[in-house]
Amino acid sequence: MTQASVGADAPILEVRGLGKYFSVGGGFKPKRLRALNDVSFSLRAREVIALVGESGSGKSTVAKILARLEQPTTGQVFFQGRDILAAEPRRASLRYRSKVQMIFQDPFGSLNPLHRVRYHLARPLARHHRLAGAELEARILSLLKAVGLTPPAEFASKLPHQMSGGQRQRVAIARALAVEPAVILADEPISMLDVSIRMGVLNLMLKLKEERDLAYLYITHDIGSARYVGDTIMVMYAGHIVESAPSDRLIESPAHPYTELLLAAVPDPTVSKPKPLGAKSGAPQLIDPPRGCAFAERCPKVMAICKKEDPASAEIAASHHVRCHLYNE
Numbered sequence: 001m002t003q004a005s006v007g008a009d010a011p012i013l014e015v016r017g018l019g020k021y022f023s024v025g026g027g028f029k030p031k032r033l034r035a036l037n038d039v040s041f042s043l044r045a046r047e048v049i050a051l052v053g054e055s056g057s058g059k060s061t062v063a064k065i066l067a068r069l070e071q072p073t074t075g076q077v078f079f080q081g082r083d084i085l086a087a088e089p090r091r092a093s094l095r096y097r098s099k100v101q102m103i104f105q106d107p108f109g110s111l112n113p114l115h116r117v118r119y120h121l122a123r124p125l126a127r128h129h130r131l132a133g134a135e136l137e138a139r140i141l142s143l144l145k146a147v148g149l150t151p152p153a154e155f156a157s158k159l160p161h162q163m164s165g166g167q168r169q170r171v172a173i174a175r176a177l178a179v180e181p182a183v184i185l186a187d188e189p190i191s192m193l194d195v196s197i198r199m200g201v202l203n204l205m206l207k208l209k210e211e212r213d214l215a216y217l218y219i220t221h222d223i224g225s226a227r228y229v230g231d232t233i234m235v236m237y238a239g240h241i242v243e244s245a246p247s248d249r250l251i252e253s254p255a256h257p258y259t260e261l262l263l264a265a266v267p268d269p270t271v272s273k274p275k276p277l278g279a280k281s282g283a284p285q286l287i288d289p290p291r292g293c294a295f296a297e298r299c300p301k302v303m304a305i306c307k308k309e310d311p312a313s314a315e316i317a318a319s320h321h322v323r324c325h326l327y328n329e
């Protein structure tokens with residue numbers, strides 16, 4: 001299919017069949033690592049999709065492809081119905097880059113330590129909106145206020161090291177907002193922050209979503225925070241989306257054995273409490289992956305077919321998709 005979905009409820013961002021291989025090892029015979037395989041989903045305006053999965057499952061690769069920091073090996077990305085990789089194959093347009101913004105895990109790493117907050121916000125405002133002088137300063141102060149950094153004039157003059165981690169992440173959020181995005185890709189935005197201030201940053205993100213009609217792809221290891229912010233949860237394993245459903249439904253009626261394992265590892269999934277996933281042994285083999293389901297080696301419900309054929313995605317209830325042979329008839 002090459003046609004994008006259209007209509008009033010059309011997704012703002014739609015991904016079809018994304019695959020990504022990385023060359024690893026170098027030398028005469030570099031190996032191919034399969035980071036993503038057949039990843040498809042769509043994100044609507046004001047929707048929050050939480051992407052959950054253990055380390056190495058491919059979450060950041062999805063975000064980086066959407067931010068155009070990586071090129072996929074296969075697949076399509078539609079932004080507001082436009083096939084963006086075909087339309088802008090080499091480099092994303094300024095417009096696309098302003099509409100789809102990324103927030104990273106480490107706010108310190110994403111800010112230049114030598115520059116004050118004012119500089120970090122002035123750059124995108126000058127570049128995308130051609131603002132200068134008093135107008136520019138007013139916009140900087142209003143962005144800082146919007147992310148709860150008050151008094152804004154004081155924060156505008158601070159250097160990154162003069163703020164706490166949470167304050168730095170708020171600056172990173174303000175910088176993303178400066179260009180008036182429609183989609184924010186938030187890659188573990190709270191995982192490096194003190195536990196005590198995480199909720200504050202998540203609540204800020206939710207408030208900004210309402211005020212500015214944003215859509216989020218929220219990446220996390222923590223299923224508790226995924227449920228808290230996500231309308232939809234997508235579970236990734238070894239580069240596949242193995243299950244996706246409305247958040248409450250996914251937590252209450254998980255269908256994929258891997259999702260069950262994830263939930264079993266969290267004593268109370270309603271409590272937001274970061275916990276590394278996949279504590280059980282056995283990392284998936286991404287280089288020369290074996291035939292069949294990537295989870296077969298670890299799956300308590302494995303069947304003969306699981307080691308032969310890759311399961312297709314099945315819709316087992318409204319908006320509840322599972323990629324598992326238990327549901328493939």
Ligand SMILES: Nc1ncnc2c1ncn2[C@@H]1O[C@H](COP(=O)(O)OP(=O)(O)OP(=O)(O)O)[C@@H](O)[C@H]1O
Pocket residue numbers: 022023024033034035053054055056057058059060061062286
């Ligand atoms: N530039 C790269 N070159 C080679 N391999 C890569 C590259 N980027 C990612 N990978 C590999 O691709 C796989 C997916 O990586 P990715 O960073 O997307 O995982 P993740 O789910 O974000 O993990 P984490 O939770 O640790 O951030 C991993 O095996 C990783 O080692």
Ligand SMILES: [Mg+2]
Pocket residue numbers: 059060061187
């Ligand atoms: Mg990552």
